[in-house]
Amino acid sequence: MRKVWAVIRREFVEKVRTKWFVISTILGPLFMISVTVLPSLLISRSGRVNHVALVDDGAGALAERLRTQLEASGRYVVNIVPAAAGRAAALEDSLTNAVRAETLDGVMSVSSATVESGKVEYRARNVSISDMGVLEGLLRQVIVTERLARAGVNAAVVQEAQRGINLQTERITKHGATGESAMVTFFLGYAVGIVLYMIILLYGINVMRSVLEEKQTRIIEVLVSSLRPFQLMLGKVIGVGGVGLFQFGIWGATGYLVVHFRTQILGAFHVSAEQIAAVTMPAISGTLLAVIAVYFVLGYLLYSSLFAVVGATVTADSEAQQAQQPVMMLLVFSLIVSFAALNDPAGQMALVTSMIPFSSPIIMPVRVATSDVPASQLALSLAISAATSVLVVWLAARVYRIGILMYGKRANLKELWRWAQQS
Numbered sequence: 001m002r003k004v005w006a007v008i009r010r011e012f013v014e015k016v017r018t019k020w021f022v023i024s025t026i027l028g029p030l031f032m033i034s035v036t037v038l039p040s041l042l043i044s045r046s047g048r049v050n051h052v053a054l055v056d057d058g059a060g061a062l063a064e065r066l067r068t069q070l071e072a073s074g075r076y077v078v079n080i081v082p083a084a085a086g087r088a089a090a091l092e093d094s095l096t097n098a099v100r101a102e103t104l105d106g107v108m109s110v111s112s113a114t115v116e117s118g119k120v121e122y123r124a125r126n127v128s129i130s131d132m133g134v135l136e137g138l139l140r141q142v143i144v145t146e147r148l149a150r151a152g153v154n155a156a157v158v159q160e161a162q163r164g165i166n167l168q169t170e171r172i173t174k175h176g177a178t179g180e181s182a183m184v185t186f187f188l189g190y191a192v193g194i195v196l197y198m199i200i201l202l203y204g205i206n207v208m209r210s211v212l213e214e215k216q217t218r219i220i221e222v223l224v225s226s227l228r229p230f231q232l233m234l235g236k237v238i239g240v241g242g243v244g245l246f247q248f249g250i251w252g253a254t255g256y257l258v259v260h261f262r263t264q265i266l267g268a269f270h271v272s273a274e275q276i277a278a279v280t281m282p283a284i285s286g287t288l289l290a291v292i293a294v295y296f297v298l299g300y301l302l303y304s305s306l307f308a309v310v311g312a313t314v315t316a317d318s319e320a321q322q323a324q325q326p327v328m329m330l331l332v333f334s335l336i337v338s339f340a341a342l343n344d345p346a347g348q349m350a351l352v353t354s355m356i357p358f359s360s361p362i363i364m365p366v367r368v369a370t371s372d373v374p375a376s377q378l379a380l381s382l383a384i385s386a387a388t389s390v391l392v393v394w395l396a397a398r399v400y401r402i403g404i405l406m407y408g409k410r411a412n413l414k415e416l417w418r419w420a421q422q423s
Helices: 002-016 019-045 061-072 088-100 129-150 155-161 182-216 219-223 229-260 262-267 273-277 286-312 317-323 325-343 348-353 360-370 375-403 413-421
Strands: 050-057 076-082 106-111 121-124
Touching (some): 002 229, 050 061, 050 088, 061 076, 061 129, 088 106, 088 121, 182 229, 182 286, 182 317, 182 360, 229 262, 229 286, 286 317, 286 375, 317 325, 360 375
Parallel strands (some): 050 076
Antiparallel strands (some): 106 121
């Protein structure tokens, strides 16, 4: 065990000292901060008031009604500029120059034909998707109201009937209502699946590259002279996995602090308390964190063992890129299926794939994050995953001990099976 611990310590220390580890560890918290801060900042920026000149080319009451609606939204201050006959185009060009000089935010033009054609021109330095949505909604409302008035229909009655509907969703578990919206739960499950996929893939490939590098430099021949191949592989897998858990711990602690002190952080960006409250953060339970950690360990053991076999059976980077494709496809398949599990966590596909050991490390945490998974299903999935991980590690070790000393031709599946059968 002392030799295995020496390998674990060496792998852990070497990986932690790399620039890649430092950069990725810093980027993780920065990403969490941006996810927490950006929505509130976007909401605060959406309250920016735009100063708009409205060119009235014979539109009459339509221009006044349009100004009333735009200013009622709280996002626009509108100044109606009447255009003399035949002078609308010149006036628009003059106001466009004012927009270029940044004395105006935008220029809008309406005419006597606007009600029939529905055509309105708006010029601005920058028109965001949010601005376009607001403008189109307000313009539609004003033009429809004008058309109804011309047709003799009481527009107020129609507007009341068309008043917007605010659909509010709330997640309910076996313990009752959580107060958490379904959309927030969806994004939590999405984030869990993506993070697990990335971290299992990255650290699994790290194991493969570590084995391949030592094989290419012939260091492996020195190492196997002092310890058994199984000990070497086990030390590498645990050492690199320890780096992953360490980094995961840093990210988790940072995420907790960011969420806990979200008000203070956003206050530094001059975001009001109302705007902070408008962004709902997901509730992450201790059960979910435990499930994520356990399935990360099981998934990492399974896939890192497979990646270690890939590194042991090739001698060049180009060969490794080809040989790792089947293992990567299993992970990619799990990620793709996780999207189906997000839409229907209790569905047949989500249930079956959460029991398959090659996809359960991603699918089951996604199901737990988005729904109530029966304890019997969770226990069965854990048992299958644990048993499969142990079996794969054992088979991988048998292939690994022969592959690390093989050079030249890359082994095929038949040879790998023969190596696994040899005692």
